[in-house]
Each structure stands twice: as C-alpha cells, then as structure tokens.
Amino acid sequence: GQNIDQPTEMTATEGAIVQINCTYQTSGFNGLFWYQQHAGEAPTFLSYNVLDGLEEKGRFSSFLSRSKGYSYLLLKELQMKDSASYLCAVGNSWGKLQFGAGTQVVVTP
C-alpha cells in the first residue's frame, strides 16, 4: 500500500514563497506528481519528478528525494490566483496515481 502525507493548510502573503512538503511510503514507484485544484474544479497537472533533484517550471519548482521518500513543491512570487489545493501523488508504472489529501494554500493580500 501507499501512505502519502502533506500538511492540511498553509497561509502566505502575496509575493512571498511557500514550500509544500510531501512524504510518501510506497510499494511501487514510477514518479511523483503535483496537481493544483481550485475549489469546485478539476485537478490540473503542475509537475512530475521521477529522478532525484529539482525541476523548475516558471514560478513553480518541484523536488524529489527517492531515498527519503520526500518531495516538495515550491511556489514563488505568490499571486492571489495561487490560492488552491495542491495535491501530491505517487504514480505507478501504468499511470495509476495515489493522491495525498491535499494542502490548501491561502494567499493573503
């Protein structure tokens, strides 16, 4: 089975940086995914890490350490529209994703 842990909620100010940590224990691993989900909307893909290290994509970066079962999503230059739930998910070889409960990020003015 798999256990995926991430904080329930984080609050940060517009323009600041927030780091969302995710730890996982899994019996099969083929990548770590981050999805963004605004209230009442579908999850949308943000990033994918399969090798250790940092992947940078604009204001968002994602890091993976497979030996530690650890990932983080870094959101820089926060904007109000970044207020959403951020879902950490572990993928298996054929694309099945196991999701964490999500971290609600609240961006304040």
Next chain:
Amino acid sequence: GAGVSQTPSNKVTEKGKYVELRCDPISGHTALYWYRQSLGQGPEFLIYFQGTGAADDSGLPNDRFFAVRPEGSVSTLKIQRTERGDSAVYLCASSLEGAGTGELFFGEGSRLTVL
C-alpha cells in the same frame, strides 16, 4: 472534444436508486481512469481502463460499483443501490497511453448526492 467531458455535472438521487455517470475522454487517449473525491480529501482511485478492458479495478469499493468502456472511448460508471456514503465528486481522467510518465487530464467531475 477539447477536454474530458463528464455528465451529468450534478446528480441528486435517493438511497437505493441506480445511477450512471458518463465520461467522454480526450480523443485518442487509450487510458481512462475513474476517481472519487470527498470534501477535503484527495481523489481516490477506483478503476483504470486500457482500451476496452479494465486493467485494474482494485479501487472499486464493493460490487455495487461497476464500470464499462465497450468501444474503448466513452466510459460509464454504474452504481447500484446507492447509499448516502456514495455521495462524492466522481472524477474521470484520461491519458495518452497510461505509460505512467505523463499527466492525467481530468474532467470537471460529476457531483453525486444521495439523500
């Protein structure tokens, strides 16, 4: 279509009734997934189709739940004898090959409320 389409967007039914939820994936996507999401939780895997066959149905909670994809495109999730605990948003997602390295494209979901 341009994206994953799910109907109905909202369904209210009474306990014990039968419900069908439909998913129309992105054209050409061979892999299709059903997830269920309760308030404040992440999506929970239900079933995965590769083409017409259910490659993994280990997430279906019990035998009241069944899904089909007869022609390898549109899929229908069927719930018999609905219970209040079945209330959730049912999300459908598709991907190009189910290769595990790419993103899943999710639909907006079907919100099921069982009274």
